[in-house]
Amino acid sequence: MAGGKEITGKIRSIENTKKVTSALEMVSASKIRKSQDLMNATRPYTRMIRRVMGHLSKANPEFRHPFTVRREETKKVGYIIVSTDRGLCGGLNINLFKLVLASIQEWRGQGAEVSLVTLGKKASAFFKNINVEIAAHAHDLGEKPQIEDLIGSIKVMLDAYREERIDLVYIVYNDFINTMSQRPRLEQLLPLPETDDEEVRDIWDYIYEPDAEALLDTVLVRYIEADVYHAVLENLASEHAARMIAMKNATDNAGDLIDELTLAYNKARQAAITQEISEIVGGAAAV
């Protein structure tokens, strides 16, 4: 029976692969839910800090914080790139990096330099092969990312912006739309886009402790940190969703392959039997 043994060996190895991919699929499916819950838990903070920011800027219309002032000339652009630590999640990271590369090329075309902060191992592994400055990096954020792990990387960007070494900061991440679709997004983080959604009935002023400018600064930094944190969570949910889909496809493909191989195996077996019978018949006739 020629080929039979090789085919069964192959079938067995594909079956093992299928077990792994379907296990990964189930693990990701359960993690999507958890990361979505984390994402929803950040909403109240964002809503309230926006409200406080609105109040502060309405109460101090004459004071312009550097984070809100648009620079006339853009000499250097910063990117905070949120990626995953692990692979096996389809084209999630690559689609994101393509978007970044296109934007980098555009800015370089206008004579601006580029600086990156990478979150997640995939981003640093990808961008270090390209001639570009990586100012800071963080990885292993885990299933439940903590804001503490992001503070350092964000501060590197904010300091560079404050010292006018960087004039524009983008944040790039995968937006979780639903389980089936995630969209790479590139958003401007600094200078902060104007917010005008706050309805204020009366002009009033606060009692400030210690003073308005220091408070506004703290509020803005917290706001940016919350924004980046939210992006990390969106990306995490996207990662699990993308991995689930990728693994589902892999499992399906493995199933198809097994079917085909089983068919090939049965044919080979049948051919061997037929051949044996005809040999016996031929042998008997010769006697």
Added chain:
Amino acid sequence: MKHTIQCDIVSAQEEIFSGEATMIFATGSVGELGISPRHAPLITQLKPGPVRVQRPDGDEAFFFVGGGILEVMPHVVTVLADTAVRADDLDQAAAQRAKEEAERALQDRTGEVEVAEAQARLVEAVAQLRALEQLRKQVKRR
């Protein structure tokens, strides 16, 4: 006339408390604060410490915040709590770490990283296979 005020305590990671309060105590950057309904509008930084909320039913709720911002508006008190204790030099150290991490990531030879990654993935796959095998045995036994 209302003798309570809405109090919301949130951190970037979760909503901590939301409800009516008759009195709120916190540690501001320039001193202890006690806020009762109809307090004047105020905004202040908080020091790491406890926030106490007195409920209308006489209960008292305690929360520890690692700093943050407290805003008093005519109808609502908002506490934006930090999840971590923050100080300039601590933040500076974190930034330094992030920079060093970037240098390390750049220096790592591709080979090493990829081999380590592949090994990690192999271990994970084997572990999952074993778990699956056990699960299947259990199902068969049933």
